[in-house]
Amino acid sequence: NPIISTCKDAKEVKAIRKELDSVARDHAQFGNILSMLSVTVSQKSLDPSLETGSLIIKEEVIGRDRDRDNILRMLFDSTTNGVQQTFQVISIVGIGGIGKSTLARYVYNDERVRIRFD
The missing domain is CATH 1.20.5 (Single alpha-helices involved in coiled-coils or other helix-helix interfaces)
Structure with missing residues (x-):
């Protein structure tokens, strides 16, 4: 139908x-x-x-010395004579654009880190 x-x-x-x-x-x-x-x-x-890498120009990092030193203290406190005593993860968290990657590169490129963890 x-x-x-x-x-x-x-x-x-x-x-x-x-x-x-x-x-x-x-x-x-x-x-x-x-x-x-x-x-x-x-x-x-x-x-x-926008990509991150380990190259950083030291003169461009302003106001992060205390943060860098705190992270270095945490890293170095867990080592004795350059030998890692415990496995440690240090997180750097925060909203985008506040300098987390810059701080991580700042720590990574610090001469004391290079000497201690080479």
Whole structure:
């Protein structure tokens, strides 16, 4: 019967439209987040200045001497005559952009670390 078929088709179309509306709402809600993430990832892969390494220019590190010295004290307190007594992990945590990687490089490049752990 064509009338029943048309009614069935109309219900299917209505269900499909409802599903598409749901997908559109989800995209509006999460699409912006995903596009921001992909931009961030692509910026990091394109901008080599965002990559970290161990090279640091000493004159550029300002105000981190106390933090560096505290970390060095923790490192050196666990060694005797240059021999590691215990396995130790020192975490440097904080929000992005406050200098965690810079501090880690500052400690890594310190001459006392090079002598002690060479």
